[in-house]
Amino acid sequence: MSDKDLQKTENVTATERIRNVKTFVPRVDIYEAKDSLYLIADMPGADEKTVDVELEKNILKIYGRVENGKIKDHALVFSEYEVGDYERTFTLSDEIDRDKIKATVKQGVLKLELPKAEKVKPKKIAISVA
Amino acid sequence: MFGPSILRMKRFADSIPEIIDLQREINKLFSNVGHGTTSDYPAVNVWEKDNSLVVTTELPGIDPENINISVTGATLTIAGVSKSDILKEGETYLRQEREMGHFQRNIPLPYQVDSKAVEAKYEKGILKIMLPRQQEDLPKKIKINP
Numbered sequence: 001m002s003d004k005d006l007q008k009t010e011n012v013t014a015t016e017r018i019r020n021v022k023t024f025v026p027r028v029d030i031y032e033a034k035d036s037l038y039l040i041a042d043m044p045g046a047d048e049k050t051v052d053v054e055l056e057k058n059i060l061k062i063y064g065r066v067e068n069g070k071i072k073d074h075a076l077v078f079s080e081y082e083v084g085d086y087e088r089t090f091t092l093s094d095e096i097d098r099d100k101i102k103a104t105v106k107q108g109v110l111k112l113e114l115p116k117a118e119k120v121k122p123k124k125i126a127i128s129v130a
Numbered sequence: 131m132f133g134p135s136i137l138r139m140k141r142f143a144d145s146i147p148e149i150i151d152l153q154r155e156i157n158k159l160f161s162n163v164g165h166g167t168t169s170d171y172p173a174v175n176v177w178e179k180d181n182s183l184v185v186t187t188e189l190p191g192i193d194p195e196n197i198n199i200s201v202t203g204a205t206l207t208i209a210g211v212s213k214s215d216i217l218k219e220g221e222t223y224l225r226q227e228r229e230m231g232h233f234q235r236n237i238p239l240p241y242q243v244d245s246k247a248v249e250a251k252y253e254k255g256i257l258k259i260m261l262p263r264q265q266e267d268l269p270k271k272i273k274i275n276p
Contacts, residue, residue, distance in 0.1 A: 007154075007173070027227040034220060042228050044188035044255035069256075071184055074177035079147045081173035081188060108255020109191035 007081070014087040022084035026064065026110075037096070037114040043086045044108035045069060051105050053112060058092045062110065095119065171233050172208065181263040183239060190255035191228075197252065199259060201245040206261065209234035242267040 014023040026041040039060075043051065046064030054061040069083030070076075095117040102113040177184040185206060189197065197210040214230045217223070243261040250259045 027229070028225060029214065029223065029228050030225040031215070031217060031221050031223045033218070037224075038215070040191075040215070040228065042190040042255070044190040047254050069175075069186070071177045071186070071258075074179040074184055076147075076175060077178045078174075078176035079150055080170070081175060082147055107191050107193075107252075108188070 010084075011087050017085065021066075021068070022082055023087050024082075024084050025088055026062070026086040028088065035116055037092075037116070039090075039110075039112040039114065041086070041088070041110040041112075042108065043105075043110055045083060046086065046105065046108060046110070048105040051103070051110050053101070053103050053110075055092075055096065055098055055101065058096075060090045060092055060096075060114075061087070062089075062112075063087050064110070170235070171229065172235060174208075174235075174237060176237075181268065183243065183261040183263075185237065185259045185261065187257050188255060189252075189257050192255075194252045197257065199248070199250050199257075201243055201248050201261065204239045204242050206237045206239055206243075206259065207234065208237070208257070208259075 009025045011023040011025045017023065026043050028039055028041045030037060030039050032038075039062075041062055041064075043064035043066070045066035050065040052061075052063040052065075054063075064086035066083055066085055092114070096114045097117040100115045104111050172187040172189055174185050174187045177186070185208075187208065189210070189212070192210055192212045196212070197208070200207045200209075209232075211232045212228075212230050214226075214228070239261065242264040244264045247262045248259065250257065252258075
């Protein structure tokens with residue numbers, strides 16, 4: 001564990017919801033492979049039915065809707081974290097092949113595979129001897 | 131801040147998140163370290179009903195096999211390890227914000243719990259531990275003889 005801020009960060013720039021819930025910024029890891037970008041976002045409480053991924057031009061938006069996290073008939077006696085939705089927006093620099101984007105949600109973690117479009121993949125150009 | 135007498139806060143139960151937030155803000159003002167030390171991870175919420183406690187915590191993407199929960203008397207220990215994807219040759223991280231590595235947290239409970247009856251559930255990245263109070267530890271009603 002690092003000494004990073006371990007508290008959830010509220011997303012103050014997110015558009016306000018009709019439902020009275022807070023919106024948090026999901027923590028993400030992004031890594032780049034030769035053919036794709038991988039984005040992994042922590043969204044505890046969200047599942048495949050409540051996560052939405054939108055890509056408009058090069059703006060990628062991820063949402064996760066989370067139920068209020070209350071336990072029926074129980075009273076909250078001590079609280080260190082709050083429960084709310086997740087929202088985050090990224091600007092992608094590379095052209096992404098939007099038809100081939102794959103998304104999975106497992107154990108509250110969204111994993112996105114964003115394959116690079118054919119035309120932006122680096123092409124090796126053979127040099128012929130003059 | 132998390133003393134053994136957490137139930138003392140019960141009368142403010144509805145406003146606890148606000149109070150904790152306020153306390154955190156005040157702590158931040160007086161300390162350069164900021165909030166959230168490793169010993170405070172993972173953050174927990176504690177719920178109560180009659181004579182049982184429920185502890186919930188957000189631990190996204192951790193294999194339940196890598197989470198160890200133990201109860202000794204009135205202390206609950208949550209330990210584990212979160213692992214990141216192993217990158218192949220030529221792959222590089224552009225951003226790394228998720229919590230990775232080992233963690234352990236001891237949580238003092240307001241009373242002894244029946245360690246045999248403790249149950250845990252892991253769903254959608256949220257760990258929920260049900261802790262019933264030990265029968266012998268229940269407050270006894272004392273009859274007053276005339």
